[in-house]
Amino acid sequence: MSSHNTAKIEVDKSQFAERNVSHHFVDADQEFDSCKMGMWLFLLTEILLFGGLFVAYVVFRTWHPETWEAGAEHLDWKMGAVNTGILIASSVTMALAIRQAQLNDKKGTVMLLLATVLLASGFLVVKYFEYTHKFHLGIFPGGDNYMFPGKHLSNEFIYFSIYYMMTGLHVLHVLFGMAGIIWVTLRAAKGEFYSAYYTPVEMVGLYWHLVDLIWIFLFPLLYLTK
Amino acid sequence: MSAHDHHNPSTHHPHVMPLSMYFGVGFGLIILTVLTVWTAKFMPETIEHYTKMKITPTIAIIIAMFIASIKAALVCLFFMHLKYDKPLNRLTFISGLFFLSLFFIFTLADTLTRDTNPTPAVHSYMPEEFKTITGKPPTPYWVPAWVGYDDHGHKIGSHDGHGHDHGDHTGHDHDHGDHAGHDHGDHEGHDHGPKDKK
Numbered sequence: 046m047s048s049h050n051t052a053k054i055e056v057d058k059s060q061f062a063e064r065n066v067s068h069h070f071v072d073a074d075q076e077f078d079s080c081k082m083g084m085w086l087f088l089l090t091e092i093l094l095f096g097g098l099f100v101a102y103v104v105f106r107t108w109h110p111e112t113w114e115a116g117a118e119h120l121d122w123k124m125g126a127v128n129t130g131i132l133i134a135s136s137v138t139m140a141l142a143i144r145q146a147q148l149n150d151k152k153g154t155v156m157l158l159l160a161t162v163l164l165a166s167g168f169l170v171v172k173y174f175e176y177t178h179k180f181h182l183g184i185f186p187g188g189d190n191y192m193f194p195g196k197h198l199s200n201e202f203i204y205f206s207i208y209y210m211m212t213g214l215h216v217l218h219v220l221f222g223m224a225g226i227i228w229v230t231l232r233a234a235k236g237e238f239y240s241a242y243y244t245p246v247e248m249v250g251l252y253w254h255l256v257d258l259i260w261i262f263l264f265p266l267l268y269l270t271k
Numbered sequence: 272m273s274a275h276d277h278h279n280p281s282t283h284h285p286h287v288m289p290l291s292m293y294f295g296v297g298f299g300l301i302i303l304t305v306l307t308v309w310t311a312k313f314m315p316e317t318i319e320h321y322t323k324m325k326i327t328p329t330i331a332i333i334i335a336m337f338i339a340s341i342k343a344a345l346v347c348l349f350f351m352h353l354k355y356d357k358p359l360n361r362l363t364f365i366s367g368l369f370f371l372s373l374f375f376i377f378t379l380a381d382t383l384t385r386d387t388n389p390t391p392a393v394h395s396y397m398p399e400e401f402k403t404i405t406g407k408p409p410t411p412y413w414v415p416a417w418v419g420y421d422d423h424g425h426k427i428g429s430h431d432g433h434g435h436d437h438g439d440h441t442g443h444d445h446d447h448g449d450h451a452g453h454d455h456g457d458h459e460g461h462d463h464g465p466k467d468k469k
Contacts, residue, residue, distance in 0.1 A: 056280070063280050063281075064280070064281050065279065065280050065281065066279055066280075066281055072279065072282065073279075073281040073282045073283035074282075074283055076281075076283075077283050078357055081356070081357075081360060082357070082359060082360060082363065085360045085363040085364060086363055088363075088364070088367075089363055089364065089366070089367040092364075092367040092368070092371060093367060093370060093371060093374070096371040096374055096375075097374070099371075099375075100374055100375055100378050103375065103378075103379065104378060104379070104382045107379075107382065107383060108382070110328060113328075114328070122308065122311075122312065126304065126308055129304050130301065130304065133297060133300045133301055133304065134297070136297070136300075136346065136350055137293055137294070137296075137297035137350075139350075140293050140349075140350045141290075141293055144287060144288065144290075144293065147285035147286075147287045148287060240283075240284075240285055241280070241281035241282055241283045241284070241285075242281040242283065243285065250350075250351075251351055254346050254347075254350045254351045255351075257346055257350075258343050258346050258347070261339050261342045261343050261346070262336075262339050262343070264304075264307075264339075265307055265311065265332075265335035265336070265338070265339055266332075266335075269307065269308065269311035269312065269331075269335060270328070270331075270332075
């Protein structure tokens with residue numbers, strides 16, 4: 046394996062900027078693996094961050110099951126399903142962008158990364174319509190701000206506080222993920238990524254898949270409880 | 272960029288996976304999404320129509336979480352490359368799940384075993400104002416919010432009248448409390464009432 050890895054890689058210098066391994070690493074593989082392990086440790090903290098909200102969800106749902114049935118009535122599962130499809134598609138384009146970077150396909154990488162950004166903004170547009178619809182109805186996070194005029198349970202604000210916290214934190218992650226993808230798109234357009242060095246694309250990809258992973262659980266937990 | 276680096280150029284050899292893997296996993300995720308929507312929205316009606324069996328929310332959430340776990344495993348193993356990755360990264364991810372499960376187990380061991388309707392602890396030696404607080408029956412959460420509201424969310428009855436009523440009621444409650452604890456602090460209770468109002 047190591048003898049295979051030390052083989053010199055020919056870089057098309059008209060397209061790509063050749064990159065050397067940083068001083069403090071033995072070789073490129075060690076550099077890549079260290080980056081990836083650091084990223085996984087960060088993703089672990091992200092899982093535990095969302096974990097707190099998932100625990101709050103389970104605690105309040107087991108205490109007030111009828112509130113969840115009533116609250117989910119105000120959510121449109123079709124919008125949630127569309128967003129699930131969008132995020133899955135964006136995960137596929139992101140994973141394919143990494144693959145094209147591995148294959149020295151600069152144009153393909155940039156196009157697939159742009160497609161991912163486009164799908165992510167599609168997710169945000171659907172979320173915008175969902176949020177504004179709820180604000181229009183008078184559904185805001187927090188007990189004092191719950192001004193929904195129709196018939197509802199007296200503690201329905203608990204459901205929507207958790208809904209806003211979970212989806213809001215997720216939307217923040219979508220925004221940070223988009224910023225990351227735009228950053229690697231610009232670098233990919235400059236030809237900084239090729240088969241031997243695509244670490245930032247891989248790391249942003251891992252982050253983006255985590256965003257998809259969280260939504261995979263949020264969708265049935267929030268939209269499909271009735 | 273790093274032209275003056277004395278180290279070797281990057282010689283990392285990527286593990287390129289076939290296109291079919293990406294589209295296969297993406298297709299699988301879409302199919303499982305359709306399945307989870309169907310099991311949550313349409314399957315209970317179909318089952319009830321043919322077998323008269325009801326899918327309880329507990330069964331529904333177990334089915335939904337089972338499907339979501341398969342989807343999450345697909346994303347982790349293939350898109351996040353954990354299947355082909357270093358074992359240490361897999362261990363990192365699994366340790367996250369382990370600590371998350373501890374978080375769930377210890378929290379739920381508390382919240383699921385609490386006495387949901389605690390009997391208020393009122394003792395004869397307690398000060399009168401504490402008695403009325405702890406002795407107050409807890410407001411049940413299942414009371415629909417529209418009780419006492421019209422369809423536009425406004426409280427039924429004028430606001431000024433309500434405030435006046437409220438003052439009267441507290442005064443009455445205070446008197447009542449004094450009667451209940453007649454052997455203790457009868458005098459004190461009467462002293463406190465007017466002081467609080469002024």
